[in-house]
Amino acid sequence: MKKPIDVKKAALDAAVLLAGFVFAAPVAATFAMSFVYGGKIGMTQYYELMITNYTFLRYFWNSLFYACVITVCTVALSLPLGFIFSKVSIPGRDIIFFVFIIVMMLPFHSTLLPIYIQLDSFGLLNTRAALVLSFVFAPYAVFLFRQFAKSIPDNFIDIALMDTSSPLKIYVAVIIPHMRSAVAALAVITFCESWNMVEQVIFFAAKNNPIHPLSAEIANLPEGVGFSAAAVYMLPALLLFFIFKEAIASSMERFRWHG
Amino acid sequence: MNNKRIKRLFFITGCPAFAGFVFMYLYPFIRTVWYSLINNTFQKRFAGFKNYADVLANPYFRRAAYNTAVFSVTGVTFIIVLSLLLAFGVYRLSEKYTFIKNFFLVPLLLPTAAIIFVWQSVFLSDGYYFFAKEAAFTDFWTMLPVYLIYIWKNTGLNLIILSAALASIPGEVIEAASLDGAAGFKLHRYVTLPLVSPLLLFVFVLSLVNSLRTFRESFLFFRTNYPPDPAYTIQFYINNHFLKLNYPTLTAASVMFTVSLVLLLSLVYRWENKLNEKTY
Amino acid sequence: MGRQKIIYISFLVFIFAVLVIFTNFGKELYGIGKPAVTITRARFPNDADFFIAPASALQTDGEIIYLFFVKAESGYSRQILTAHRFEVILLGTDFEGLARLKKISPDKLPGDTVITSADKEIKDGERVVLK
Numbered sequence: 234m235k236k237p238i239d240v241k242k243a244a245l246d247a248a249v250l251l252a253g254f255v256f257a258a259p260v261a262a263t264f265a266m267s268f269v270y271g272g273k274i275g276m277t278q279y280y281e282l283m284i285t286n287y288t289f290l291r292y293f294w295n296s297l298f299y300a301c302v303i304t305v306c307t308v309a310l311s312l313p314l315g316f317i318f319s320k321v322s323i324p325g326r327d328i329i330f331f332v333f334i335i336v337m338m339l340p341f342h343s344t345l346l347p348i349y350i351q352l353d354s355f356g357l358l359n360t361r362a363a364l365v366l367s368f369v370f371a372p373y374a375v376f377l378f379r380q381f382a383k384s385i386p387d388n389f390i391d392i393a394l395m396d397t398s399s400p401l402k403i404y405v406a407v408i409i410p411h412m413r414s415a416v417a418a419l420a421v422i423t424f425c426e427s428w429n430m431v432e433q434v435i436f437f438a439a440k441n442n443p444i445h446p447l448s449a450e451i452a453n454l455p456e457g458v459g460f461s462a463a464a465v466y467m468l469p470a471l472l473l474f475f476i477f478k479e480a481i482a483s484s485m486e487r488f489r490w491h492g
Numbered sequence: 493m494n495n496k497r498i499k500r501l502f503f504i505t506g507c508p509a510f511a512g513f514v515f516m517y518l519y520p521f522i523r524t525v526w527y528s529l530i531n532n533t534f535q536k537r538f539a540g541f542k543n544y545a546d547v548l549a550n551p552y553f554r555r556a557a558y559n560t561a562v563f564s565v566t567g568v569t570f571i572i573v574l575s576l577l578l579a580f581g582v583y584r585l586s587e588k589y590t591f592i593k594n595f596f597l598v599p600l601l602l603p604t605a606a607i608i609f610v611w612q613s614v615f616l617s618d619g620y621y622f623f624a625k626e627a628a629f630t631d632f633w634t635m636l637p638v639y640l641i642y643i644w645k646n647t648g649l650n651l652i653i654l655s656a657a658l659a660s661i662p663g664e665v666i667e668a669a670s671l672d673g674a675a676g677f678k679l680h681r682y683v684t685l686p687l688v689s690p691l692l693l694f695v696f697v698l699s700l701v702n703s704l705r706t707f708r709e710s711f712l713f714f715r716t717n718y719p720p721d722p723a724y725t726i727q728f729y730i731n732n733h734f735l736k737l738n739y740p741t742l743t744a745a746s747v748m749f750t751v752s753l754v755l756l757l758s759l760v761y762r763w764e765n766k767l768n769e770k771t772y
Numbered sequence: 773m774g775r776q777k778i779i780y781i782s783f784l785v786f787i788f789a790v791l792v793i794f795t796n797f798g799k800e801l802y803g804i805g806k807p808a809v810t811i812t813r814a815r816f817p818n819d820a821d822f823f824i825a826p827a828s829a830l831q832t833d834g835e836i837i838y839l840f841f842v843k844a845e846s847g848y849s850r851q852i853l854t855a856h857r858f859e860v861i862l863l864g865t866d867f868e869g870l871a872r873l874k875k876i877s878p879d880k881l882p883g884d885t886v887i888t889s890a891d892k893e894i895k896d897g898e899r900v901v902l903k
Contacts, residue, residue: 256644287794314506317506339521342727344517370516429603455848466603
C-alpha cells in the first residue's frame, strides 16, 4: 500500500529547498560565469587570469600567508586565555570578561585611529606584521574557547595536576583533546575571516601594494577575469567548510549566551 | 584549581594574549576618547565637548546616523523573521534533505570580495539603475543589494543557533500544550517563542552587531568612498574623516557610535534578565 | 575520515598544486602559442603622405599588400602586444631595403611599430610576444 503524500510536509520541504538553492545561487553563478569569456564557453577566462594576469597569484599567496599565520597565532593565543577565563579563578576575572564581551562588539572604527598611530610609532605601518597583528587578538575566539572549556570535567584537570605541574603538558594532554572540535571550528572561522580582510588593508597597509591580500586587490583586476578570480578565491574557503563542517555545526549548536 | 602556584603558571600562559588585547583594544579606545576631547592634533589643547557638539551639528553626520539606524532596524527585522521561519522549516525538514543546511551556512565563510561580482553585475547594471531611479521608494531599491548581502551572509549563523534552540525544547512541553488545545500559530506564539526567547535575543544582538559590519560589503559593492545617499552610514563618515586626517571629529563620532551601541546592548541585556525572571 | 572528506582534501591539494605550477610557470606560458616577432619603428617623414618601413615587413595576399602594426597596452601584469593588419600601397623601395608605403584606407594607423619577422603566421588582432 502506498503511503499518502503529506502535502503540508512536501510543501514545507519544497519551500526550504527553494530557499537553500536561492542562497546557493550567487556561488553557483560565480562558478558558472567563470567559464565564459567573450561569449564563448571554455577555460579561456582562467587562462587569462593565471597567465596573462599572473600577478593575481601573488596576491593569492599573500592571502594564504596571512590566513595561515593568523589562524595559528589566534588559536595559540586565545586558547590559554579562554581556558583561564573559565577554569582559573582570579580576582576580577568575570568583570574583565564582561569587558571582553563589550570589546567584541566594538566596530572596527572605534579603535582604528589609535591602532593606526601605534603601528606608526612602532614603524609597523605598511608591513605584513601590521595586518597580522590586527587580527590575532580576537575576542570572539576567547569567548568560544571559554564556553568550550567549561565542558572539561574538573577532576580531569586535578588528576593531571597530580602527575605534572607544567601547564604546557596539561594543555597538551587534557585541555586540547577535549576542545578538538572547538579548535577546528575556530581555526576554520579565523582562516575565513582573515581570508576576507579588507578594512585593515585599506587603513594599515595602503601604500605597500605587493603585500596586499587578494581581498583588497581583486577589485582591480581587468574586466573579464573577475569571475574566475572570485572562483579561485572562494575555493579554499569553500573546501575548508566542507572538510570541517561537522566541527563547525556542533560548536555553533553548543553556543550559549551565559553559563 | 586551588594551588596558587599552578594558578600563577596558568595565568602566565594567558599573558601574551591579554597584553595584546590591552595593546590593540583597551589602550586604543582610551586614546580615542582622549583624541575626541582635544581641539586638534597640533595644539592638543583640551576642548571639552566641542568636538561632539560640532559632529552632532554636522548634517552629514546626522544623515549618516539616520541611515545607519534605518539599515540596522530594517535589516535586523528582516533577518530575524527569515531566520525564524527557516529554523522552523529546517527543524521539520525531512531527513534526506538536511544537507540544505550547508547552503545557508556557507555564505558566512565565503570572502565578500569574491561574491561581490555577482551582486555588482546584477545591481550595478544600467538596467537596475534606471529601474531604481524611476520606481517608488528609490532609497530602498538602491539599498536592496546591501540588505540582500547582509541577509545572505548572516542568516546561516542565526539559523544554526535557532535550530539548536528549537531542538532543545523538550517534546513533553509541546505535547502537553497541544493536549491543552494549542495548535499551529497559537502553539508557537505562546509556547515555542517564549521558550526560544533567550537565544532569540542573542540572535538579535548578533544580527545587530553584524548589521554594523556590513560597511565592508557596502564599501566593496559601491566601490567608492561616497556611496549613494541612503548607503552613507556612520562608518563611511568616519572613513572619510580618517582620509582627511580629521582626527578630533572622527574620534568624537567613533566614541558616540560606540557609546550608543554599548547603551543599546546593556538595555538588551537588562531586558533579557527580566525575561528570564518571568519564565522561571 | 570519511571518503567524502578525503575527496575534499585531495581537491584542495590539487588546486594548490595547480596554482603553484602556474605561479612558477605562468609568466613563460604566456608566450606559448603566440607568434614571436621582431619589431621596428616605422618612420613618418614630415608633410609626406607616405611612411617608411622595412620591405621585409611586407606580405602579400594575391594583389593586396599588407603589413602588421603592433599596439602595446599596459596590461595588469605585463605589456600586451596586439598585431593589427594594415593594407598598404607600395610606392617604391630603395637600395637599403626600405619601402615607401602609402595607406589605402583613411583609418588612422594603429601605432608606429611594425613587425619585421615572425616565427609563425599572424592573424589580425592576435597577441604576439617579442622574440
